[in-house]
Amino acid sequence: GGNTTHGSCLPGLCLSWRISTQKQALTRPSIWAEPDSRIPEGKTAAIWCQGPPGAEEYQLLSEGGLSAWGRPQRSRARGAVRFPIAAMTSRTAGRYRCFCRSGELWSEPSEPLDLVVTGMYDTPTLWVQPGPTVTSGENVTFYCRLETVTNTFFLLQEGGPSHPQGSHGAVPAEFPMGPVTSAHTGTYRCFGAYSDHVWSFPSEPVKLLVTGEEAPSSQPEKPPGLWGTIILAEVDGAGPSAPAPAAWDHTAQNLLRIGLAVLALVALTWLLAEDWLCRWRTREGAGRAQAGMDCDV
Numbered sequence: 001g002g003n004t005t006h007g008s009c010l011p012g013l014c015l016s017w018r019i020s021t022q023k024q025a026l027t028r029p030s031i032w033a034e035p036d037s038r039i040p041e042g043k044t045a046a047i048w049c050q051g052p053p054g055a056e057e058y059q060l061l062s063e064g065g066l067s068a069w070g071r072p073q074r075s076r077a078r079g080a081v082r083f084p085i086a087a088m089t090s091r092t093a094g095r096y097r098c099f100c101r102s103g104e105l106w107s108e109p110s111e112p113l114d115l116v117v118t119g120m121y122d123t124p125t126l127w128v129q130p131g132p133t134v135t136s137g138e139n140v141t142f143y144c145r146l147e148t149v150t151n152t153f154f155l156l157q158e159g160g161p162s163h164p165q166g167s168h169g170a171v172p173a174e175f176p177m178g179p180v181t182s183a184h185t186g187t188y189r190c191f192g193a194y195s196d197h198v199w200s201f202p203s204e205p206v207k208l209l210v211t212g213e214e215a216p217s218s219q220p221e222k223p224p225g226l227w228g229t230i231i232l233a234e235v236d237g238a239g240p241s242a243p244a245p246a247a248w249d250h251t252a253q254n255l256l257r258i259g260l261a262v263l264a265l266v267a268l269t270w271l272l273a274e275d276w277l278c279r280w281r282t283r284e285g286a287g288r289a290q291a292g293m294d295c296d297v
Contacts, residue, residue, distance in 0.1 A: 026107035027052045029100045033115055038199070039088040040119040047115070050080035051100030051107055058101075061109075062094040093117040093197035118191065118199045122148040126155075126190045126203035135212040139178030144190035145171075146200060152193040157186045185210045 029051035039045045049058045049070075058081045060068045072079035085092050093116055097109040124146040134140055144153045153173035177184060187207050192200040 026055070026100060026102055026105055028108040029055070029058070029098055029110045031096065031098050031110040031113045033113060034082075037114060038116045038118050039085075041089065041117050042087050042119075045085040045088050045092075045115070047083045047085070047096060047098075047113065048080050049083070049098035049100065049110065052102075053079065054102045055079060055100040055107075056102055058098055060096060060098045062096045064091075064094045066092065066094070066096075088117050090117055090120065090195075090198045095197070114197060116197050116199055119201050120194060120198055121200055122146055122192065123201040124153070124190050124192050124203045126188065126206050128188075128206055128208060132207055133209045133211065134180060136181055136210050137179045139176065140180055140184075140208065141177070142175040142188060142190070142206070143172040144175070144192070144203065145173075146192035148192065148194075148200070150192045150194055150200075152196075154191045154193060154199065155188060156190070157184075157188050160186065180208075180210050182210050184208060 029049050031050075032048050033039075034046040034048060047060060049060060051058065055072065058070045058072070060066075060070070060083050068083050070081040070083060072081050094114075096113045096115060097111075099109055100107045124144050126142060126144050128140055128142050130138070130140065142155055144155060146153070155173075155175045173190075175190075185208060187205045189202040189205050191202055194200070
């Protein structure tokens with residue numbers, strides 16, 4: 001059997017229904033979005049698909065029914081195919097997968113790509129308690145409020161994963177964290193979501209600073225912890241040399257104790273030697289009277 005396709009086109013993508021009876025045998029292609037998987041409304045974007053060497057054709061499908069076809073260009077590195085999106089909208093947002101074909105064989109579907117449109121409707125407010133600067137080990141909570149009624153919120157740390165949180169109406173969504181460590185230090189924004197792939201404008205950024213992380217064990221088998229202590233001490237204002245005075249004090253005290261013990265041993269040895277010498281002089285004869293007097297003294 002072959003393939004049958006029906007549908008109508010949108011700019012850059014087509015709405016279609018594809019019937020395939022080919023056996024899926026190729027390695028699944030990879031899929032990613034450019035410049036990001038979260039795109040502001042009206043901005044351009046692109047979805048990339050890359051299959052194994054020898055892939056001749058690609059098909060991009062969304063769960064909403066959008067579809068596009070493409071062939072790799074010989075000049076393009078590694079045979080990847082770019083599917084452009086002229087303007088991001090709630091229609092082009094969604095979950096995408098792509099397939100590739102070599103000869104009569106079709107691949108397995110790629111991993112899903114969730115393409116999100118942002119900048120819709122309203123702007124939420126984000127704040128953190130007990131405050132933007134906390135000590136390592138404390139618990140903190142981010143709050144996100146949006147006047148427009150929605151039941152899903154997302155908190156994003158720059159360079160980190162998304163954390164969905166359910167809430168309703170103007171009641172703020174809560175994102176509890178803790179005990180926090182230096183890994184929680186960063187810039188956060190929240191979004192309200194009207195669906196899984198349609199989000200609000202981002203909130204104003206909130207920066208969280210975690211200071212005063214406790215020093216790890218001083219045992220020699222844990223050198224990574226020592227490096228972490230030095231770095232965090234600089235952030236906390238104590239400086240990397242903060243542990244040095246305590247270590248010096250212990251060393252000085254030990255040396256002082258050893259020195260006093262040595263002096264006491266030398267003094268005791270000297271007293272015993274003097275006593276033995278005096279007794280020897282006494283036994284040598286009566287002619288040592290002056291030495292005997294010294295011994296009595």
